[in-house]
Amino acid sequence: MNALKGFSAPIVTGVVLFGLWEGVLALFNPQGFVLPAPSEIVGALIDNWSEVYQGARITGYVVVSGLLAGIIFGVLAALLVTRFRTANETITPLAVAINAIPIIALAPIFNNWFGLTSARSNQAIVVALVFFPIFINTTRGLTQVDRSQVELMESYAASRSRISREVRIPNAMPFFFTALKLSTSLAVIAAIVAEYFGGRQDALGPLITQSAGLTRYDDAWAAVLAGTTIGAVLYIVVTVLERVAMPWHSLIRSHREET
Amino acid sequence: MNVIEIRGATKVFNPGKGNQVEALAEIDLAVRPGEFVTLIGPSGCGKSTLLRLIAALIAPSTGSVEVNAKPAEQARLDRDYGMAFQTAGLFDWRTVSKNIELPLELMGWTKGDRRRRAKEMLELVKLGEFATHHPSELSGGMQQRVAIARALSFSPALLLMDEPFGALDEMTREHMQDELLRIWKETETTVVFVTHSIPEAVYLSTRVVVMSPRPGNIASVIEVDLGQRQASVRDDPAFHTKVTEVRVALRKVEE
Amino acid sequence: MPATDTMAETEDPLVREHRLRQQAAHETRRDTTVRIIRQTVTFVVFMGLLAALYAGYKEVGQAIDDRQHDWPVVGSVLPRTDDLTMPPIGKIIGQFGETPGGEDQIYVLILLDEALFTLREAFAGFMVGLVIGMAIALALAQWRRLEQGLLPFVIASQTIPLIAIAPIIVIWGRKNFDVFPWEWQDWMSVSIIATYLTFFPVAVNGLRGLQSPRPENQELMESYAANWAQTLWRLRLPASLPYLFAALKIAATASIVGAIVGEISSGVVGGLGRRILREAFNYTTGPDRLFASVLGAAALGIFVYLVVTGLERLVVGRQDKGATA
Numbered sequence: 001m002n003a004l005k006g007f008s009a010p011i012v013t014g015v016v017l018f019g020l021w022e023g024v025l026a027l028f029n030p031q032g033f034v035l036p037a038p039s040e041i042v043g044a045l046i047d048n049w050s051e052v053y054q055g056a057r058i059t060g061y062v063v064v065s066g067l068l069a070g071i072i073f074g075v076l077a078a079l080l081v082t083r084f085r086t087a088n089e090t091i092t093p094l095a096v097a098i099n100a101i102p103i104i105a106l107a108p109i110f111n112n113w114f115g116l117t118s119a120r121s122n123q124a125i126v127v128a129l130v131f132f133p134i135f136i137n138t139t140r141g142l143t144q145v146d147r148s149q150v151e152l153m154e155s156y157a158a159s160r161s162r163i164s165r166e167v168r169i170p171n172a173m174p175f176f177f178t179a180l181k182l183s184t185s186l187a188v189i190a191a192i193v194a195e196y197f198g199g200r201q202d203a204l205g206p207l208i209t210q211s212a213g214l215t216r217y218d219d220a221w222a223a224v225l226a227g228t229t230i231g232a233v234l235y236i237v238v239t240v241l242e243r244v245a246m247p248w249h250s251l252i253r254s255h256r257e258e259t
Numbered sequence: 260m261n262v263i264e265i266r267g268a269t270k271v272f273n274p275g276k277g278n279q280v281e282a283l284a285e286i287d288l289a290v291r292p293g294e295f296v297t298l299i300g301p302s303g304c305g306k307s308t309l310l311r312l313i314a315a316l317i318a319p320s321t322g323s324v325e326v327n328a329k330p331a332e333q334a335r336l337d338r339d340y341g342m343a344f345q346t347a348g349l350f351d352w353r354t355v356s357k358n359i360e361l362p363l364e365l366m367g368w369t370k371g372d373r374r375r376r377a378k379e380m381l382e383l384v385k386l387g388e389f390a391t392h393h394p395s396e397l398s399g400g401m402q403q404r405v406a407i408a409r410a411l412s413f414s415p416a417l418l419l420m421d422e423p424f425g426a427l428d429e430m431t432r433e434h435m436q437d438e439l440l441r442i443w444k445e446t447e448t449t450v451v452f453v454t455h456s457i458p459e460a461v462y463l464s465t466r467v468v469v470m471s472p473r474p475g476n477i478a479s480v481i482e483v484d485l486g487q488r489q490a491s492v493r494d495d496p497a498f499h500t501k502v503t504e505v506r507v508a509l510r511k512v513e514e
Numbered sequence: 515m516p517a518t519d520t521m522a523e524t525e526d527p528l529v530r531e532h533r534l535r536q537q538a539a540h541e542t543r544r545d546t547t548v549r550i551i552r553q554t555v556t557f558v559v560f561m562g563l564l565a566a567l568y569a570g571y572k573e574v575g576q577a578i579d580d581r582q583h584d585w586p587v588v589g590s591v592l593p594r595t596d597d598l599t600m601p602p603i604g605k606i607i608g609q610f611g612e613t614p615g616g617e618d619q620i621y622v623l624i625l626l627d628e629a630l631f632t633l634r635e636a637f638a639g640f641m642v643g644l645v646i647g648m649a650i651a652l653a654l655a656q657w658r659r660l661e662q663g664l665l666p667f668v669i670a671s672q673t674i675p676l677i678a679i680a681p682i683i684v685i686w687g688r689k690n691f692d693v694f695p696w697e698w699q700d701w702m703s704v705s706i707i708a709t710y711l712t713f714f715p716v717a718v719n720g721l722r723g724l725q726s727p728r729p730e731n732q733e734l735m736e737s738y739a740a741n742w743a744q745t746l747w748r749l750r751l752p753a754s755l756p757y758l759f760a761a762l763k764i765a766a767t768a769s770i771v772g773a774i775v776g777e778i779s780s781g782v783v784g785g786l787g788r789r790i791l792r793e794a795f796n797y798t799t800g801p802d803r804l805f806a807s808v809l810g811a812a813a814l815g816i817f818v819y820l821v822v823t824g825l826e827r828l829v830v831g832r833q834d835k836g837a838t839a
Binding site: 012013014017089090091093094096097098099100101102103104105106108109111112113114193196197209 | 549552553556557560593594598599600663664666667763766767770771774775778779786787790791793794797801804805808811812814815816818819820
């Protein structure tokens with residue numbers, strides 16, 4: 001009962017939103033082909049299933065592989081940097097500033113470096129884009145610990161790595177997962193935009209722009225829907241992982257929501 | 260005429276649900292003008308809930324609460340009382356002076372009047388030189404003094420305080436108690452004060468209301484008359500006798 | 515004990531404690547100056563290291579490349595090191611002072627002009643996004659049911675890669691936005707992308723910020739019988755500022771990214787994105803120009819970030835962060 005309660009509001013809102021969208025287009029139809037009705041998009045998705053599926057597979061591969069590599073690099077860098085206090089104090093603000101760089105603008109350069117028609121330059125963009133939020137947030141989580149918890153461990157004469165395992169890493173988990181959730185949608189956007197500059201021509205990015213160029217907007221939106229689905233699936237996977245990895249965290253949260 | 264008149268007030272949280280809590284059972288309490296009444300009791304005895312009933316921050320489930328001979332809700336709308344909380348609860352983005360001016364702004368005072376009053380209040384709590392400081396620049400005790408100045412800024416006849424010194428260290432706490440007593444005398448306000456410190460209750464009050472938990476109820480009322488309050492009273496045998504009396508009453512409540 | 519009483523009059527223990535705090539605060543302020551200097555130095559050193567890494571790889575890679583053409587790493591996993599793939603740093607820097615053919619300005623001034631154009635697009639979209647985001651945050655903070663229903667969709671909206679469908683928006687704008695009293699310009703369509711990227715962090719963080727005041731602070735306003743607008747203006751909005759600025763930092767840089775990518779994919783002329791696209795097409799004749807224009811985009815991103823950070827210091831800098839948490 002209670003589990004259903006949490007979902008009822010979004011479902012109702014969703015039905016209302018999509019109903020409005022469909023209804024407004026059906027009633028007024030303002031040269032409405034640019035933003036087709038949901039039913040048309042679903043129709044286009046069914047008609048072009050093989051094309052869209054192929055594109056989603058290629059883009060999905062770029063997203064997942066780039067995401068994984070970005071996470072690994074980001075976490076390793078965070079673990080490394082937090083070992084040294086001065087390195088942490090200087091490099092982390094620097095990383096925050098560098099995160100402000102439009103990394104997608106690097107796509108043409110990466111294309112020249114890694115080959116115009118291979119997916120590797122797209123992966124490189126995703127890795128670069130995912131790296132910074134993961135690195136920054138994990139570093140924060142590893143350092144912003146409760147002093148008294150560390151002191152407690154020190155009073156037990158616990159080793160440094162033991163303190164990391166018992167205090168720092170659990171403390172960093174919520175920070176890490178927040179960045180990870182952010183990264184899933186970032187990775188999808190980065191992959192699709194990077195594909196616009198180059199990479200495999202049967203990926204989702206080219207599919208969107210080619211369809212739009214031919215004014216087949218329902219096809220373009222069907223491909224967008226596929227990209228959104230990749231993002232949503234990854235988001236759900238991360239949420240489930242979060243629950244599994246930090247059962248205490250969701251307990252705290254649901255308790256807070258009750259009171 | 261009593262400042263506060265509570266008749267048969269009860270409070271039930273989440274009525275009819277699984278997590279229903281009976282917080283207060285049939286409270287009767289009257290507070291006369293100029294009194295300093297302390298509510299004391301173990302956690303869960305509903306002392307904070309009772310204070311919030313008086314403040315009309317929550318409504319009683321049954322019974323009535325009157326402040327200044329009108330319903331508590333009306334008294335809240337008329338801004339008949341000032342309130343101070345366990346944390347000073349100052350607004351970080353306002354200067355000390357501006358924090359004290361907050362209720363005056365809401366009541367539509369002119370800027371000049373507000374400035375003048377804030378200055379007076381800062382003199383009263385002996386923080387005159389800190390008007391333009393931000394709360395984060397002050398120590399905990401000083402923040403709490405600003406909060407008291409804020410509560411008194413519009414000269415309410417009633418001051419409601421919810422464990423205002425609970426987060427302070429013992430030295431600062433005793434100092435603040437003397438400050439509060441001085442202000443109480445100077446302003447002739449009526450005070451209702453929640454605490455769980457027995458010496459604090461005895462030192463400050465003219466009357467200590469001992470409450471019992473599950474559901475919250477008044478177990479006993481102890482009159483305190485220690486004459487002129489000053490630091491030396493803390494060493495007075497009469498003070499210790501009263502402390503023991505309250506302690507015994509609380510022990511009975513726990514059983 | 516009258517002695518202690520007079521002591522309290524003259525040497526208030528709370529005031530003494532305050533004096534100690536003032537000293538500590540003074541030291542913190544000095545630390546801030548030191549920190550800014552140290553960060554600037556680090557940044558310069560880091561850029562130097564990056565340049566050294568680039569040049570070093572180019573040198574070593576070149577040597578390996580020259581000797582052994584079939585070594586599989588350089589040129590496949592790692593980039594090739596010839597001057598076309600990796601132009602020398604000196605040439606990239608030098609490019610800023612040169613006047614490209616067909617232009618009458620040196621390159622750095624051209625980039626500056628185009629950066630301003632992109633900045634305008636991003637700023638217009640950013641401001642609209644800020645207003646929409648705050649409106650959503652206010653609505654969600656006000657109605658709990660709405661928060662439960664709408665928030666998942668606000669989050670889901672961000673998985674739609676709007677910057678990738680910029681061309682659709684430009685065409686859409688031309689066709690559908692003649693309802694406005696002014697003539698719809700293509701750059702405004704790019705601004706829409708910036709708006710879209712801005713409203714989300716503003717809405718989410720704004721909501722958290724509006725809900726951040728402690729219960730005591732809410733009760734205090736209630737005890738003053740303050741109405742909704744008064745509580746909003748005097749408590750909830752100021753309390754939300756630290757949260758909001760965290761979002762603005764994300765949003766400001768995101769709107770620059772959105773504007774650049776939007777220009778690239780929509781063909782709007784005049785900004786940095788278009789410049790990067792053009793240099794990418796003319797890569798073989800001037801690879802250093804592409805690198806220089808990408809560096810220009812990076813500088814714009816960092817500039818905007820620094821502006822928002824400076825604004826944050828100005829607005830919420832005087833509050834102690836520890837006191838807000």
